[in-house]
Amino acid sequence: MEQPNDVMNLAMAIHLTHCQRTLNLRHAELRKLTNSCPDLTQLMQLDHDGLIGLLTRKEDDREESSSGDRIRIQAQAFAIHQALQDSQSQQAAIALARQCAHLAIKPVLSGDPHFPEALHDLNTCPALLYVRGSRLPDMLGSFPWVTVIGTRRPTVYGQKVTRKITRGLCQGGAVIVSGLARGIDTLAHQTALKNQGLTVGVIASGHDYDYPPENADLIAEMAERGVILSEHPPGVPPVRQNFPARNRLLSGLSKAVAVMEAAQKSGTLITTTYAADQNRDVFAVPGSILDQASAGCHQLIRDGAHVLESSDDIFQICGLERQLSWFEPLRPTGIEPKDGALSQIIQALRIQSLTMDELAAEIPAPAQETIARVALLELQGYLVASRGRYALTELGDSSI
Amino acid sequence: MHLKYGRFSSAAIHGIEGILIEIEVALLPGLPSFEIVGLGDSAIRESRNRIKAAIKNSGFAFPPSRVTASLAPAWMRKEGSAFDLPLALSILLASGQVQLHASFNEQLPGAFGELGLDGTIRPIPGVFNRTAAINQAALRHLLVPADNVAEARTSASAELIIAGTWTLTDSAQILSQGMPLESDEPMHPPARAALADKAPDIRMIQGQAKAVRALTLAAAGWHPLLMLGSPGSGKTALASTLPGILPPLAPDEARMVTKIHSAANRMVGQPGLVSERPFLAPHAGVTRHALTGGGSPPVPGLFSLSHLGVLFLDELTQLDSSVIDMLRQPLEDREIHLSRMRYNLVLPADFLLVAAANPCRCGEYFEPGQRCHCTPDSVARHLGKISGPLLDRLDLAVEVRRPAPDDLIKTVQPRSGDQESVSSPQLRQKIAAAWQIQADRCRALGMAPVLNGRFEDPDLAGLLAIPPAVLRLAGHAAERYHLSVRSYQKLLRVTRTIADLDASAEVTMEHLAEALGYRINLFPEGQL
Numbered sequence: 050m051e052q053p054n055d056v057m058n059l060a061m062a063i064h065l066t067h068c069q070r071t072l073n074l075r076h077a078e079l080r081k082l083t084n085s086c087p088d089l090t091q092l093m094q095l096d097h098d099g100l101i102g103l104l105t106r107k108e109d110d111r112e113e114s115s116s117g118d119r120i121r122i123q124a125q126a127f128a129i130h131q132a133l134q135d136s137q138s139q140q141a142a143i144a145l146a147r148q149c150a151h152l153a154i155k156p157v158l159s160g161d162p163h164f165p166e167a168l169h170d171l172n173t174c175p176a177l178l179y180v181r182g183s184r185l186p187d188m189l190g191s192f193p194w195v196t197v198i199g200t201r202r203p204t205v206y207g208q209k210v211t212r213k214i215t216r217g218l219c220q221g222g223a224v225i226v227s228g229l230a231r232g233i234d235t236l237a238h239q240t241a242l243k244n245q246g247l248t249v250g251v252i253a254s255g256h257d258y259d260y261p262p263e264n265a266d267l268i269a270e271m272a273e274r275g276v277i278l279s280e281h282p283p284g285v286p287p288v289r290q291n292f293p294a295r296n297r298l299l300s301g302l303s304k305a306v307a308v309m310e311a312a313q314k315s316g317t318l319i320t321t322t323y324a325a326d327q328n329r330d331v332f333a334v335p336g337s338i339l340d341q342a343s344a345g346c347h348q349l350i351r352d353g354a355h356v357l358e359s360s361d362d363i364f365q366i367c368g369l370e371r372q373l374s375w376f377e378p379l380r381p382t383g384i385e386p387k388d389g390a391l392s393q394i395i396q397a398l399r400i401q402s403l404t405m406d407e408l409a410a411e412i413p414a415p416a417q418e419t420i421a422r423v424a425l426l427e428l429q430g431y432l433v434a435s436r437g438r439y440a441l442t443e444l445g446d447s448s449i
Numbered sequence: 450m451h452l453k454y455g456r457f458s459s460a461a462i463h464g465i466e467g468i469l470i471e472i473e474v475a476l477l478p479g480l481p482s483f484e485i486v487g488l489g490d491s492a493i494r495e496s497r498n499r500i501k502a503a504i505k506n507s508g509f510a511f512p513p514s515r516v517t518a519s520l521a522p523a524w525m526r527k528e529g530s531a532f533d534l535p536l537a538l539s540i541l542l543a544s545g546q547v548q549l550h551a552s553f554n555e556q557l558p559g560a561f562g563e564l565g566l567d568g569t570i571r572p573i574p575g576v577f578n579r580t581a582a583i584n585q586a587a588l589r590h591l592l593v594p595a596d597n598v599a600e601a602r603t604s605a606s607a608e609l610i611i612a613g614t615w616t617l618t619d620s621a622q623i624l625s626q627g628m629p630l631e632s633d634e635p636m637h638p639p640a641r642a643a644l645a646d647k648a649p650d651i652r653m654i655q656g657q658a659k660a661v662r663a664l665t666l667a668a669a670g671w672h673p674l675l676m677l678g679s680p681g682s683g684k685t686a687l688a689s690t691l692p693g694i695l696p697p698l699a700p701d702e703a704r705m706v707t708k709i710h711s712a713a714n715r716m717v718g719q720p721g722l723v724s725e726r727p728f729l730a731p732h733a734g735v736t737r738h739a740l741t742g743g744g745s746p747p748v749p750g751l752f753s754l755s756h757l758g759v760l761f762l763d764e765l766t767q768l769d770s771s772v773i774d775m776l777r778q779p780l781e782d783r784e785i786h787l788s789r790m791r792y793n794l795v796l797p798a799d800f801l802l803v804a805a806a807n808p809c810r811c812g813e814y815f816e817p818g819q820r821c822h823c824t825p826d827s828v829a830r831h832l833g834k835i836s837g838p839l840l841d842r843l844d845l846a847v848e849v850r851r852p853a854p855d856d857l858i859k860t861v862q863p864r865s866g867d868q869e870s871v872s873s874p875q876l877r878q879k880i881a882a883a884w885q886i887q888a889d890r891c892r893a894l895g896m897a898p899v900l901n902g903r904f905e906d907p908d909l910a911g912l913l914a915i916p917p918a919v920l921r922l923a924g925h926a927a928e929r930y931h932l933s934v935r936s937y938q939k940l941l942r943v944t945r946t947i948a949d950l951d952a953s954a955e956v957t958m959e960h961l962a963e964a965l966g967y968r969i970n971l972f973p974e975g976q977l
Contacts, residue, residue: 202822231824263826340818404815404850405966409658416658417947421963428926428965437815437848 060146061089062156063282064139066177068132076159076174078125081106083160093133100126148283153272154256155180163189170327171301175280181256182276188224188247193369196226196299196324198317199233199309204342205402205440207310210334211236212443214307217360219246223369226251226303228295229268229277231261233309238267238275248275249302253295254287255279278302293319300324305367307332307357311345318345321354330367332357390414391422395445398432402440453477453514455543457535458559458588460579461527464747464787464794465712467575467582471521472532474539479515485536487520490528499530499564500537507568507617512544526746526791531573534562534592537617538624552627558590559583560620562597568617572596574714577707580604580611590628592620603707603722648693648728649686650873656856660687663847663967665876668695669883670946671900672939673780673802673842675765675969678849679812684805685730687849688761691803692726693873695759696881702757705797709756713749727758729800733767737775742796743787752779752798765806766834773836776802780842783903804843806835815848841935844902844943846969883949890914901946909938913945915956922958926965940964 069079085103086092095103104122132138149156157164157178163186168174188194195218199207215225215237225241227234229250241248250271252260256279259265271277280298281291296319300306306324308331311317321331331354336343350356355366363369390412397403397411408423409416423439426432431445453476460467483497504511518536520527538560541547549557561579563571576597581604583591588609593601595613602611610628614620623629654661660676667674668691676684698706703722710723731739731751742750751760752775762768762776779785779798787794808814809828813821823831888898894912906912910920923944927937943964948956 261824261826263824263829405659405848406657406850410656417662417963418959420659420662420966421959424964424966425958425962428922428929428962434970436821437850 056143056146056150057090058088059149059156060139060143061092062158062177063145063149064133064142065089065092065158067138067142068129069176072125072128072132074125074129076169076176078104079158079176080160082129083158095130097126097130100129145282149179152256152283153181154283157185165189165194165302167194167303168298168301171297173297174301175298177280179256179279179282180276181278182272182274184247184274185249185276188249188276192222192224192247193305193364193367194224194226194249194303195363196303196306196320196329197233197237197309198227198299198306198320200311200315200317200342200345201230201232201234203232203236203310204340205435205438206336207233207342208236208435209440209446211309212240214309214334214357214360215240215246216244218307218363219244221360221364221369223247223360223363224249226299228252228299229260229264229271231264235264235267237309238271242270242274250275250277251295251298251302252277252279252287253281253291255281255283255285257283258285258287260287292316296320297323297327300329301327303329304369305330305332305363307334307363308346308349308354309334310336310343311349312341313344313348315345318349321349330355330363332363332366334358390418391426394419394422394426395431395441398439398441398445402435402438404438408439453512453543453545455539455541457539457542457557458583458586459532459535459561460559460582461525461529461531462575462578462712462746462748463525463792464742464796465578465709465749465753467578467580468525469582469586470527470532472518472535472539473521474516474518474536474543476512476540476543477515477517481513481515483511483516483518485518485520487523488526489520489532490526492528492530493520493532496530496533496536496564499533499566500540502566503533503564503568503617504537504540506566507621509541509546509617509621510544512540516540528746529573530563530571531561531575531579533564534570534594534614534617534620535560537564538592538620541621542624547621547624550625550627553590553624556589558592558624558628559586559588560592562592562594562614564617570594570614570616570620575712576600577604577711580609581708584609592623599721600711604704648725648873649690651690651694651876652870652872654683654687654690655870656852657683657687657849659966660847660849663845664688664691665694665880666943666946666950666967667691667801667803667845669880669950670844670887670942671801671902672844672943672946673902674804675840675843675846676803676805676849677808677815677846678805679814679816679851680807682849682851684849685761685763688730688759688803688805689728690873691759691801692728694876694880695726695801696877696884697724698722698726698757706757709749709753709797713754715754727755728761729755729758730761730763733764735768735772737769737772740772740775741785741787743789745789745791747787747789747792747794749796750785752785752800753796755800756797758800760800760802762802762804765804766831770834770836773839776839777842802843804839806832808832808848815850817850840969841933843969844939845967847967879950882952883946886949886952901942901949904942904945909941913941913956914954915941915944919944919956919958919961922961926961930965930968930970932968936968940968943967 082103101122104126157180159174159176197215211233218225219241225237225246225248227237229252238248238250254260259268300320300323306321306329308317324331333346333349333354334357336346393412409419412419430442432439432441455474457472459470459472461470485493501511561573563573565571572594577600580601584605591609591611592614593611595615598613605611612623612628663674664687666672678684703724706723729751740751742748742753783799785796785798809823810831811821811823887900891898923940944956944961947960947963
């Protein structure tokens with residue numbers, strides 16, 4: 050087996066996780082093996098007794114070994130030895146490792162110093178994470194990780210809230226964790242990237258799938274400027290049953306889970322259930338009681354989630370430090386809609402987003418004049434249309 | 450030997466034109482038989498049986514000899530039952546059972562009509578066009594089915610004397626006794642109301658201010674319009690108000706529209722010129738040939754039938770892409786070219802296109818609430834079915850939502866004192882004024898009058914008198930919204946139409962800004 054050493058190391062990592070899964074080893078045991086042996090290929094060389102030696106090594110003085118344990122460990126070492134020597138599994142691991150190297154994906158074992166520490170709290174911590182993007186080590190320092198999630202079909206309100214909160218979190222130096230799904234997830238990542246923030250996407254498939262397809266550009270940018278994590282090797286498609294498991298990582302990675310907008314029956318609520326189990330703080334942004342778009346958030350608040358009005362809420366309640374902010378506040382452009390009729394439109398949109406016909410009915414001017422003014426404001430970036438409803442942009446919000 | 454020969458003139462339809470047909474009958478010695486040569490279809494072959502029965506049942510005798518009839522020009526394919534009457538009369542003349550009256554001066558009259566087995570004469574399609582052909586050939590007399598007299602008169606000049614006949618006996622009598630005097634009926638009976646039902650008043654549309662305005666602009670500048678909206682949002686109702694706000698047809702336009710509709714057998718026996726503009730709304734399953742026309746002999750299709758009127762294409766995304774591509778030629782050239790093995794024809798097709806489509810697969814994209822579950826991907830794929838070249842030719846776009854419950858009530862019960870809503874006749878006046886302004890501008894430029902939507906010139910901005918300040922804003926918009934050259938030109942044309950509708954010689958920023966409000970924006974997910 051003449052392979053370059055790093056690929057062999059990757060292959061060993063994959064191979065080991067395989068063994069762990071088939072033999073149902075505990076994480077502590079796996080860590081004992083990996084920690085004592087920096088060059089994983091050496092594990093292959095160890096015989097039965099060598100493995101027993103590694104497994105019985107005491108990391109903690111309080112650990113007492115009984116005779117029952119010894120027998121169990123002997124049996125275990127025997128099983129591990131057999132599994133490690135299984136050549137079929139070895140070959141599969143080497144092929145996978147080569148593919149990972151080709152795709153610039155780095156498998157990180159749970160014992161690795163670059164493995165996100167927070168995941169060790171989980172009962173079902175993944176033994177191995179496939180990491181795309183080189184910035185993971187930068188994010189593991191003192192930066193607070195916050196998960197920002199919500200519906201795949203946000204309203205204009207949900208979109209605005211996500212931008213505002215994410216922006217605030219980035220300013221405070223938080224790492225924005227989300228699921229790279231449609232809607233709120235996409236917005237959270239985009240806002241973080243736009244504000245030069247740190248962001249981590251957790252996906253439910255292998256790294257060779259771009260899902261959802263319209264996010265291909267975002268995924269490429271995330272790989273370059275952020276990090277994408279997956280517990281699945283390349284070749285695993287985005288199938289329905291993998292998404293809930295992905296959600297446990299979303300909450301597990303962070304100190305806090307912030308729900309931007311969620312309806313009553315939403316996948317987001319699966320993540321918050323995990324968050325509660327994992328002892329993470331859950332935050333929810335309240336919405337309008339006039340439609341059902343935020344009903345899920347309201348249910349969370351009823352169940353004890355914190356009300357989220359600004360990113361400060363998260364920093365305070367979680368006892369997190371706002372890191373040094375390295376970017377500038379939004380600059381006003383200097384163009385002000387001074388025209389009375391223009392400001393009328395902005396005032397109307399401040400309350401809620403409206404269609405052109407609703408605006409025309411609300412503004413006491415001929416419809417064609419309102420159409421013209423709205424088009425002018427849109428051209429100057431004060432408002433945008435989303436699904437045909439006009440809403441103020443940040444610029445429009447900050448005007449007047 | 451005495452020549453047993455009879456001759457008559459008639460007319461066939463080719464495309465939308467009437468063509469003079471010479472009918473000859475020769476009675477030859479031999480076993481009794483009856484044959485018609487000259488590329489007739491099966492209706493013409495079957496006419497032998499009708500003619501035989503009609504002649505016998507009218508008290509005449511069918512000649513017991515070899516009867517050969519010929520329809521000239523012989524190379525042209527002919528169809529239909531219109532030649533029954535001239536064929537029967539030729540046979541009667543050839544066999545000497547009818548003598549031509551001296552008043553005809555040896556010049557035979559023209560005739561067309563279908564015969565019943567008992568000798569009655571039934572109406573036929575295309576009388577308007579056939580009469581025009583007879584008229585053009587400078588014939589002085591014409592026999593037509595009594596039911597078609599009014600239609601024939603609409604088309605004929607004063608010199609042509611027309612007689613309506615009910616039966617073959619009638620017609621034979623006219624030949625032997627001379628044409629009856631014309632009745633006191635006016636030569637040009639008053640115009641008929643409309644081809645379709647009367648267009649609904651635009652006042653009935655409530656709460657859809659932007660759509661109403663877009664319709665007004667489409668009518669004022671002959672701008673093709675795209676409506677995106679959910680099922681039941683009233684796209685069809687909106688479009689059907691257009692004939693009511695478009696200025697009425699000019700007399701020569703009315704003649705052309707009547708001619709096309711008569712050729713397509715759409716106005717059998719109806720008197721008068723068409724006065725309202727046509728409104729055609731074909732089903733999404735419409736075929737290419739139904740739209741372009743064609744066949745042998747050729748007949749006009751829906752493109753030509755909606756000439757000078759409105760063609761409403763609903764469910765644009767459901768239409769076959771080859772059908773959608775057929776739209777490009779008429780939108781560009783205002784006519785349709787039919788190139789077939791047997792003929793090359795150019796038919797007029799200057800229609801105002803109004804296209805409608807659901808904005809997404811479920812159609813609820815623009816509706817409030819969270820009913821639409823379409824992903825951005827599927828919305829893009831859905832609208833991607835509309836071909837780019839067609840989108841480029843649609844000047845205006847507007848989204849349509851279902852009216853709110855309050856507005857729904859008003860659509861069936863308009864408030865009498867409603868000051869805001871303008872009625873169709875009022876709007877029609879404004880639009881007619883805008884048309885006049887556009888015609889005057891074209892004349893001042895030494896061009897044939899065209900509406901803004903059809904205005905083509907390299908110096909568009911200069912000729913449409915758009916000032917530099919407005920052009921700068923237009924350039925800014927073009928950059929911001931990534932407008933193509935064609936879209937930029939569309940923007941200027943629509944801007945001019947808005948100013949013309951305002952009766953404003955000056956084009957202002959507001960006019961341009963409003964035009965921007967109708968740009969086609971298929972993926973309206975903006976960044977907040």
